[in-house]
Structures are given as C-alpha cells and as structure tokens.
Amino acid sequence: xxxxxxxxxxxxxxxxxxxxxxxxxxxxxxxxxxxxxxxxxxxxxxxxxxxxxxxxxxxxxxxxxxxxxxxxxxxxxxxxxxxxxxxxxxxxxxxxxxxxxxxxxxxxxxxxxxxxxxxxxxxxxxxxxxxxxxxxxxxxxxxxxxxxxxxxxxxxxxxxxxxxxxxxxxxxxxxxxxxxxxxxxxxxxxxxxxxxxxxxxxxxxxxxxxxxxxxxxxxxxxxxxxxxxxxxxxxxxxxxxxxxxxxxxxxxxxxxxxxxxxxxxxxxxxxxxxxxxxxxxxxxxxxxxxxxxxxxxxxxxxxxxxxxxxxxxxxxxxxxxxxxxxxxxxxxxxxxxxxxxxxxxxxxxxxxxxxxxxxxxxxxxxxxxxxxxxxxxxxxxxxxxxxxxxxxxxxxxxxxxxxxxxxxxxxxxxxxxxxxxxxxxxxxxxxxxxxxxxxxxxxx
Numbered sequence: 001x002x003x004x005x006x007x008x009x010x011x012x013x014x015x016x017x018x019x020x021x022x023x024x025x026x027x028x029x030x031x032x033x034x035x036x037x038x039x040x041x042x043x044x045x046x047x048x049x050x051x052x053x054x055x056x057x058x059x060x061x062x063x064x065x066x067x068x069x070x071x072x073x074x075x076x077x078x079x080x081x082x083x084x085x086x087x088x089x090x091x092x093x094x095x096x097x098x099x100x101x102x103x104x105x106x107x108x109x110x111x112x113x114x115x116x117x118x119x120x121x122x123x124x125x126x127x128x129x130x131x132x133x134x135x136x137x138x139x140x141x142x143x144x145x146x147x148x149x150x151x152x153x154x155x156x157x158x159x160x161x162x163x164x165x166x167x168x169x170x171x172x173x174x175x176x177x178x179x180x181x182x183x184x185x186x187x188x189x190x191x192x193x194x195x196x197x198x199x200x201x202x203x204x205x206x207x208x209x210x211x212x213x214x215x216x217x218x219x220x221x222x223x224x225x226x227x228x229x230x231x232x233x234x235x236x237x238x239x240x241x242x243x244x245x246x247x248x249x250x251x252x253x254x255x256x257x258x259x260x261x262x263x264x265x266x267x268x269x270x271x272x273x274x275x276x277x278x279x280x281x282x283x284x285x286x287x288x289x290x291x292x293x294x295x296x297x298x299x300x301x302x303x304x305x306x307x308x309x310x311x312x313x314x315x316x317x318x319x320x321x322x323x324x325x326x327x328x329x330x331x332x333x334x335x336x337x338x339x340x341x342x343x344x345x346x347x348x349x350x351x352x353x354x355x356x357x358x359x360x361x362x363x364x365x366x367x368x369x370x371x372x373x374x375x376x377x378x379x380x381x382x383x384x385x386x387x388x389x390x391x392x393x394x395x396x397x398x399x400x401x402x403x404x405x406x407x408x409x410x411x412x413x414x415x416x417x418x419x420x421x422x423x424x425x426x427x428x429x430x431x432x433x434x435x436x437x438x439x440x441x442x443x444x
Contacts, residue, residue, distance in 0.1 A: 027066035087306035123421035133281035154246035165195035170244040313347035
C-alpha cells in the first residue's frame, strides 16, 4: 500500500492511495481463512469447504469489503501519522470508477482541508469588566405587582355594567351547525375571560358589551385547520346566556399572596424575587462580558481558516438573516441566497473563535457531563408538555440533536475557563445601564 502526496497548498491537502491487487487478494484470503471453520455447504462437512469453492462463492462480496477496509485503514494511518485533522469529511474518489475490474490495483484520490494549528493563548494583561446590578426596591415592588396581577381574582361588576376586554363573563352556551347541536359545543357556568383568545376567533369579541342576564347569539366560522374534521371550515351559531359579568381585581400584596407562590410570608417572597431579579441581571451581565472577551480573543489570535468552513458558515448566516427579514417564509422554497462580504467577515470571526474555543476545551480536558446533558434535555423537553418521555427518547437516538444541545454547554464552560485567566473587575451599575449595554450587543 502506498500513500503519495499530490497537493499541499495552505490548508488544502491531496493524497493518492494505492492498494495493489496482491494486497487485496491477501486480505480476501485472510477473511476466507478466518471464516472457513464456521462455513457449512451442501456436500461438505462444516469447516471442510475447499478454499477455491469459498472464493468462488464469497470472493466478490469479500473483495468489496477488503477494498473498503484497506482504503479506510490507509486514511486512518495517514491521519494518525501526519497529525492532520480534516475540517470536513475528506473527498474520496476511486480513479478507475466503474471501469475497475478484479486483478487491478485500487487507486484512490483523497482531498481535504486540514484544521489549522491553533497558537497558544496568552491572556496576560487582559482585563474584563463585570457589570453588577443590585435589585432595587422599586424593581422588587414592580415584580410583586406583576405577580399580584397573575394571581388576580374576579369580582362582580355593578349590575347593568357592560362587559369589556379583560372582564370575565360566566356563560351558558349551546353551539349549532346547520341548526343541529354538535358534541362538545355546550357548557354551563363557563368562566370566559374576554380577550384571552381561549375560544375560536371572533367568539369573545361578540360578548364585549354584553350585560348580565342578556342572551347573545354569537356567529363564528371554525378555522379550516380546526382539529375536529366535522367542524373544520363550518359556520356555527352559539346561543349564549350571560349570567355574570366580573372585573379583574389584583390580589393584595401580602402574606397570602406569598403563600400562593410557595413562600412562608411576604418578606420571604421579596427575598425570592430579589434573588430571581439579580440572577437575570447576572445572566445579562455575563452576555456583555462574554462579548467583550470574544472581541479580545478575535484580536489576539490569528491563523489560517479552512475556506470550506468559512463558506458554509457564511451561507448559514446569509440564510438565517434572510429568513429574519422575510418571516412570512417558513420553508426553503425561495431563491438561492447569495453571501456578501459582510456575511463572510462575520463567518471568519465565528469560525476562528469556534476553532479556538474547541482547541482550548480539548487541551484543558473540558467536557460536558451526563448530568449537564440531562439538565439541558429536561429544559428542552418542557416545551413539549405531556411528551417529555418521547422527547428524551428522540434525543437519545439522534446524535445530531445531542450535539446541538452539547455545543452551547461546552462553549459556556470554555468561556468560564478563559474568564478565570483574565483579570476581572466588578462595576456596580443601574438596571438601565445594563439594559443599554445589552441593547448595544443586539445592534452589532
């Protein structure tokens, strides 16, 4: 077997791998010899089938396996000996193609882009600023007011008052299609908050202005994609009796409210709210400091980038930005999106930083633990209530999904490692100042 270099320009590499016909025949014979003791064939005892007959019966299939193993083995040895790491899957082509016949040598051309050597990172003299925000009393009070609104009660409005958006109407209703009542279209004493969007479009709006004791005929059309096929796209009439009209009343901010949210008393709830707010501020502050660190790394480290990775990243960026500008398009049935110099420049930054962080993580043995992966999967699974188990099974069987969940955790762990190498100073700022710093990130 012979491996000859054919291309070495920048990060581009090319090699010709030659496996001789004699080497292939030897491999086939090895496979047949190994399998012979277990092979049974009519007219022969187990393990006594002549080699010539085995070769005639199984030789062609084993020849294909031998070719694949020989080329794969040569590639593996090449990467082990050279230390090269391909940026993407190598392009491998057999020279003879369909014209190859048994008895010929196998000549394969392999080309790839090697990942570059990443220089050592020197963080001496690098300083980062960590913005610190304390939860102010006014912020805590605002958060408590929001909690009180979510725990609101509804109290009777003055008799004769018309219902408005946000009010709760208690109704009896009976739905009919073509004059016939349908299953699931009736209820008594149903509490409906107007404007909640819990009923089909157009229903709640027709109850705005109704008074307790009134009967209202609500006319609606079921959406074409409605879940029940017998109702989809049909016109319906709901005979509604408005029994009560109630207005929302926020809960009192007191110990009772605290207990509704699992706290012992109001003081404990305030402490919980303050802790939650400061955790949110810390998350935003970390995002600001992370961007500052990435800007530093982008300037401090320079190396050649694999063109294929940059090109793929630029196309992905262009595609993502196009969809953000055209939110009405949800599929990929659109013209090809051309990349610009701006896309390429951003892609170069992302590829450079991605390779650097990956190298730092590998050299410093930073890994994502099973517990961290489980926590990430659980977080994603909450988006599918009632189907958490199915989501877990889907992730377990989908390596690509596992990588999508693992990658951001790995990156954050590497970022935390690099934070420790820098000199970090804390600066206490207001919530508004932190918000401005976050908004500045979004504008870049």
